[in-house]
Amino acid sequence: MTDKTSGEQYFTTNPNADHHFQQFDFELLDHQLHFTTDSGVFSKSTVDFGTRTMLDALSKTTIPTGKILDLGTGYGPVGISIAKAYNRKVDMVDVNERALALAKQNAQKNGVGNLTRIFQSDVYQNIDQQYAAILVNPPIRAGKQVVTAMLQEAIKYLQPGGKLIAVLQKKQGAPSAQKNMLLAFGNASVIHKNKGYYTLESTHGERSNIQ
Numbered sequence: 001m002t003d004k005t006s007g008e009q010y011f012t013t014n015p016n017a018d019h020h021f022q023q024f025d026f027e028l029l030d031h032q033l034h035f036t037t038d039s040g041v042f043s044k045s046t047v048d049f050g051t052r053t054m055l056d057a058l059s060k061t062t063i064p065t066g067k068i069l070d071l072g073t074g075y076g077p078v079g080i081s082i083a084k085a086y087n088r089k090v091d092m093v094d095v096n097e098r099a100l101a102l103a104k105q106n107a108q109k110n111g112v113g114n115l116t117r118i119f120q121s122d123v124y125q126n127i128d129q130q131y132a133a134i135l136v137n138p139p140i141r142a143g144k145q146v147v148t149a150m151l152q153e154a155i156k157y158l159q160p161g162g163k164l165i166a167v168l169q170k171k172q173g174a175p176s177a178q179k180n181m182l183l184a185f186g187n188a189s190v191i192h193k194n195k196g197y198y199t200l201e202s203t204h205g206e207r208s209n210i211q
Contacts, residue, residue: 035076038098041102053192063163068131069093071124071134072094079091084110132161138150147177153184164202171196178198184202
């Protein structure tokens with residue numbers, strides 16, 4: 001994911017930008033949600049197109065029973081919308097402490113505080129369980145090593161049949177990401193495309209394929 005509206009390093013632990021709180025409403029998964037954002041977080045003025053594309057792709061797949069991990073949650077649009085729309089329990093993690101504080105506030109504001117667990121983790125550093133799905137809109141500007149770790153290490157944190165769902169722009173590495181997912185999982189499919197954004201899916205334990 002990229003943020004052309006800000007030069008902030010939203011993928012750092014403690015952004016030092018001056019606070020500039022904003023509030024806006026946005027419809028995700030057929031629910032009207034309210035978000036508070038701030039400087040130093042990703043896509044502070046609106047829910048970015050990549051995230052919206054990934055959420056739209058959920059109608060094209062089936063996630064098994066179990067908890068979901070929103071990896072790199074930012075101020076929370078993915079995890080909050082999934083908890084709200086599907087009544088699913090979601091763990092929401094990020095390296096950015098400022099983003100996490102907003103995510104906690106936004107989860108409560110949108111009535112899903114009881115369904116979400118929000119905590120700090122640098123990629124999978126503080127993850128100690130397995131999930132039915134991991135959703136990620138990788139921070140491309142954090143570098144290839146971080147993005148590759150998010151994709152290839154996901155298999156360790158998925159239950160059998162669990163799915164990694166990731167969104168990237170074609171011009172910013174979607175084909176390479178698909179190859180990384182294929183190496184880790186033995187399968188990797190493009191389940192949705194929209195304006196240059198590819199939503200990719202790999203399933204833990206499925207036979208080898210690439211589509």
